[in-house]
Amino acid sequence: MSTINLVLHVWRQKNGSAEGQFVRYEAVNISTHSSFLEMLDQVNEELIEKGQDPIAFDHDCREGICGACGMVINGHPHGPQKATTTCQLHMRQFKTGEELWIEPWRARAFPVVRDLVVDRGAFDRIIQSGGYISARAGSPPDANALPIAKGTADRAMDAAACIGCGACVAACPNASAMLFTAAKAGHLNLLPQGQPEKDARVLKMVAQMESEGFGHCTNHYECMEACPKGINVEFIAQLNRDFIKATVTARGEGERRGGDG
Amino acid sequence: MELKSKAPDGPIETRWARHKFNMKLVNPANRRKHSVIVVGTGLAGGALAATLGEQGYNVKAFCYQDSPRRAHSIAAQGGINAAKNYQNDGDSVYRLFYDTVKGGDFRAREDNVYRLAEVSVNIIDQCVAQGVPFAREYGGNLANRSFGGAQVSRTFYARGQTGQQLLLGAYQALCKQIDAGTVEMFPRTEMLELIMIEGRARGIVARDMVSGAITAHMADVVVLCTGGYGNVFFLSTNAMGCNASATWRAHRKGALFANPCYTQIHPTCIPVSGESQSKLTLMSESLRNDGRVWVPKRAEDCEKDPASIAEQDRDYYLERIYPSFGNLVPRDIASRRAKDMCDQGLGVGPAVAGQRRGVYLDFGDAIKRLGQKAVEERYGNLFEMYERITGDDPYKTPMRIYPAIHYTMGGLWVDYNLESTIPGLFVGGEANFSDHGANRLGASALMQGLADGYFVLPYTVANYLAQAPKYTADASHPDAVAAVAEVKERMNKFLGIQGKRSPDSFHRELGQIMWDSCGMARTRAGLESALAKIPKLREEFWSNLRVLGNGDELNVSLEKAGRVADFLELGELMCRDALDRAESCGGHFREESQTEDGEAKRDDEKFQFVSAWQFTGDPSKPELHREALKFDYVKPSQRSYK
Numbered sequence: 001m002s003t004i005n006l007v008l009h010v011w012r013q014k015n016g017s018a019e020g021q022f023v024r025y026e027a028v029n030i031s032t033h034s035s036f037l038e039m040l041d042q043v044n045e046e047l048i049e050k051g052q053d054p055i056a057f058d059h060d061c062r063e064g065i066c067g068a069c070g071m072v073i074n075g076h077p078h079g080p081q082k083a084t085t086t087c088q089l090h091m092r093q094f095k096t097g098e099e100l101w102i103e104p105w106r107a108r109a110f111p112v113v114r115d116l117v118v119d120r121g122a123f124d125r126i127i128q129s130g131g132y133i134s135a136r137a138g139s140p141p142d143a144n145a146l147p148i149a150k151g152t153a154d155r156a157m158d159a160a161a162c163i164g165c166g167a168c169v170a171a172c173p174n175a176s177a178m179l180f181t182a183a184k185a186g187h188l189n190l191l192p193q194g195q196p197e198k199d200a201r202v203l204k205m206v207a208q209m210e211s212e213g214f215g216h217c218t219n220h221y222e223c224m225e226a227c228p229k230g231i232n233v234e235f236i237a238q239l240n241r242d243f244i245k246a247t248v249t250a251r252g253e254g255e256r257r258g259g260d261g
Numbered sequence: 262m263e264l265k266s267k268a269p270d271g272p273i274e275t276r277w278a279r280h281k282f283n284m285k286l287v288n289p290a291n292r293r294k295h296s297v298i299v300v301g302t303g304l305a306g307g308a309l310a311a312t313l314g315e316q317g318y319n320v321k322a323f324c325y326q327d328s329p330r331r332a333h334s335i336a337a338q339g340g341i342n343a344a345k346n347y348q349n350d351g352d353s354v355y356r357l358f359y360d361t362v363k364g365g366d367f368r369a370r371e372d373n374v375y376r377l378a379e380v381s382v383n384i385i386d387q388c389v390a391q392g393v394p395f396a397r398e399y400g401g402n403l404a405n406r407s408f409g410g411a412q413v414s415r416t417f418y419a420r421g422q423t424g425q426q427l428l429l430g431a432y433q434a435l436c437k438q439i440d441a442g443t444v445e446m447f448p449r450t451e452m453l454e455l456i457m458i459e460g461r462a463r464g465i466v467a468r469d470m471v472s473g474a475i476t477a478h479m480a481d482v483v484v485l486c487t488g489g490y491g492n493v494f495f496l497s498t499n500a501m502g503c504n505a506s507a508t509w510r511a512h513r514k515g516a517l518f519a520n521p522c523y524t525q526i527h528p529t530c531i532p533v534s535g536e537s538q539s540k541l542t543l544m545s546e547s548l549r550n551d552g553r554v555w556v557p558k559r560a561e562d563c564e565k566d567p568a569s570i571a572e573q574d575r576d577y578y579l580e581r582i583y584p585s586f587g588n589l590v591p592r593d594i595a596s597r598r599a600k601d602m603c604d605q606g607l608g609v610g611p612a613v614a615g616q617r618r619g620v621y622l623d624f625g626d627a628i629k630r631l632g633q634k635a636v637e638e639r640y641g642n643l644f645e646m647y648e649r650i651t652g653d654d655p656y657k658t659p660m661r662i663y664p665a666i667h668y669t670m671g672g673l674w675v676d677y678n679l680e681s682t683i684p685g686l687f688v689g690g691e692a693n694f695s696d697h698g699a700n701r702l703g704a705s706a707l708m709q710g711l712a713d714g715y716f717v718l719p720y721t722v723a724n725y726l727a728q729a730p731k732y733t734a735d736a737s738h739p740d741a742v743a744a745v746a747e748v749k750e751r752m753n754k755f756l757g758i759q760g761k762r763s764p765d766s767f768h769r770e771l772g773q774i775m776w777d778s779c780g781m782a783r784t785r786a787g788l789e790s791a792l793a794k795i796p797k798l799r800e801e802f803w804s805n806l807r808v809l810g811n812g813d814e815l816n817v818s819l820e821k822a823g824r825v826a827d828f829l830e831l832g833e834l835m836c837r838d839a840l841d842r843a844e845s846c847g848g849h850f851r852e853e854s855q856t857e858d859g860e861a862k863r864d865d866e867k868f869q870f871v872s873a874w875q876f877t878g879d880p881s882k883p884e885l886h887r888e889a890l891k892f893d894y895v896k897p898s899q900r901s902y903k
Contacts, residue, residue, distance in 0.1 A: 132433035140390030147401025
């Protein structure tokens with residue numbers, strides 16, 4: 001089994017209000033079959049042995065689907081391999097002697113909790129504002145009562161593949177959450193079940209996104225490059241169209257409401 | 262203690278309908294006066310919290326992840342079963358019921374399984390209405406695939422991300438209720454104790470994992486949907502954070518733990534590659550629809566490039582031994598046969614600890630028959646994942662797979678209402694023991710989680726609330742105060758030991774003991790030796806643990822310490838249960854009890870019961886209670902998939 005040695009500069013920050021800094025560690029005898037997080041596990045076990053606090057980082061499924069993990073490695077969210085979460089990044093991608101700078105997602109809307117752990121509650125609040133289809137348990141019609149063209153279902157699935165990791169925000173020079181919001185709204189807006197709430201959904205999700213302190217989208221498309229699930233920026237265009245339509249409709253409704261008195 | 266399922270009599274087809282009618286209701290205006298705690302926000306917990314919130318109850322939901330969207334249900338790949346019979350291939354509620362009872366090797370309760378099959382059809386309707394993007398045919402109707410243990414196509418799927426899409430459906434419904442104010446969500450919050458007042462579950466003690474604050478949360482009823490305990494083995498397909506502490510704490514307070522030895526080994530996982538490995542990755546069972554499992558016929562071929570091994574020198578052993586089910590035999594059987602092949606020296610791939618543990622899962626024929634594009638469409642994301650982890654391209658060279666711990670059928674004992682032996686403590690999803698017997702069929706975990714969350718618990722919890730005495734105590738109640746103090750003392754104890762070994766090092770050692778003695782094959786001698794080793798390891802844990810830092814901050818080692826402490830007790834109970842059950846059934850394979858051709862041999866005369874263990878104060882001396890199982894509809898027989 002081949003092994004490599006690396007030099008790590010890891011962002012250490014005790015809590016949200018403390019000052020942070022890079023600390024240098026040596027990762028030695030790392031199996032090339034290990035995942036990036038297993039490499040950090042190994043470093044942590046050695047830190048504990050030396051009586052030093054282990055590095056805190058978010059992770060859970062380690063299969064690239066839960067979206068918990070994520071760190072910026074040498075300036076790339078989730079590291080150098082395309083379409084890969086940090087937990088699925090394997091050490092065979094690195095060479096012995098390499099120096100790695102490891103830091104948390106950097107965005108005003110994602111405050112650091114500790115070390116590499118950030119608070120992504122803003123994403124949950126965007127969904128809470130309208131990222132759902134109302135369907136009470138017990139009331140729906142038979143599932144095949146509403147045929148949906150395969151192409152439409154596939155496209156909705158392309159958007160729905162988002163794992164909510166936040167790499168898009170970390171990659172964006174403006175720390176915008178447009179790709180996330182567009183994917184989440186896009187999935188539901190494409191489906192016939194999503195039509196009744198479509199306009200309200202778009203307006204509320206965009207308003208929430210803006211109030212969370214994310215930056216504006218200025219079409220750099222770094223988000224798509226960094227996205228471990230390859231979500232396409234076309235969904236941003238779709239969100240922009242849906243937003244304009246919803247704004248016009250809402251204005252029209254406002255006028256009608258006035259007339260109904 | 263007499264264990265009563267409380268299921269109604271009469272024709273099985275109408276039991277749930279009659280039971281629903283007979284249960285008490287809470288009128289809409291009174292619902293907001295009731296509070297419900299739901300721990301865990303996976304398919305069962307997320308669906309339940311959303312449903313109860315929608316109905317107007319006051320719900321508090323807890324999860325250890327930073328967002329409820331990350332619960333481990335998200336990682337389920339292959340699909341969800343439902344008796345829709347959209348394929349017109351002979352499926353029915355009764356057949357799904359039959360397959361599940363048989364698949365569980367006649368160790369599940371018929372009433373619960375029938376209900377599961379019955380509500381399965383509602384689940385698909387519900388999920389489609391929420392916008393779950395299930396796979397579709399060109400005509401626009403829902404597509405199906407086949408899964409192990411069934412001869413019909415009844416599995417609905419969303420590429421290889423079915424669990425993710427179902428969970429997002431439940432999560433979005435939950436988000437709606439959070440916004441509406443009916444559900445209060447506590448992410449990064451871990452339940453560490455159950456609060457009992459006058460013999461009823463009335464709350465939990467939970468730790469805010471960011472601030473370290475330890476607080477009592479009170480409610481009229483507590484529901485645990487906290488998943489399984491597969492991580493007792495350290496290496497499993499479970500997420501790293503999955504743990505048994507919520508159920509184990511409840512067990513210590515009096516909830517019986519049923520069938521702890523029933524664990525499921527999933528046959529198609531990526532083999533262990535080395536010692537630093539932290540978890541095992543599953544490759545969906547759906548791959549067995551088109552992949553063919555084989556090993557070389559001769560041991561000397563095992564090191565060769567698989568492409569150079571001629572067709573006649575390959576042993577497609579599942580197709581050979583089980584001609585009618587072939588590569589789609591149930592999980593327990595596929596796993597054991599893979600182990601047999603490797604034990605005979607026919608395993609492939611690099612040797613780890615002196616043995617090659619891997620068999621080929623080959624898509625060569627499928628690619629020839631369907632074309633690479635069609636295979637890519639069905640399994641593209643799984644193939645990519647395999648390549649990222651192993652560095653091999655499965656379009657060109659066969660995958661290597663080996664069984665791994667995946668699911669636990671055992672869990673807290675519950676009656677037909679999914680209520681544990683503690684009044685007011687309900688248990689849903691993988692955390693309970695109820696529906697899968699000794700072996701779960703593929704695509705049935707998602708079905709059970711959502712059945713419990715959307716369609717069973719909302720009725721049975723309401724029935725409890727309508728009848729339970731009005732709750733008056735708050736967090737200042739002496740029993741709540743005492744529970745909080747107990748948890749704080751426990752945390753301080755972990756921090757105060759200041760020994761030499763990390764929580765992970767104990768966890769790995771326990772996992773190795775469990776895998777060697779209580780894994781795919783179990784023997785009396787092996788289990789007895791584990792039962793001698795585990796208490797010693799536990800003793801060392803409590804005297805030589807090292808947890809750095811403080812309790813009032815994000816402290817990952819402290820979280821792990823609490824989970825490992827509970828695994829060290831649960832692991833012992835699993836071995837004891839496996840030793841007591843001197844028969845083989847489903848995933849529980851006692852080498853002493855097998856047929857001539859190596860299949861699991863049940864002993865219905867002695868073991869047709871549910872083992873339910875009671876905590877007595879000493880983890881090494883639990884008391885066994887039995888719930889006899891009756892089979893009025895599906896007559897127990899030797900399972901045959903030949």
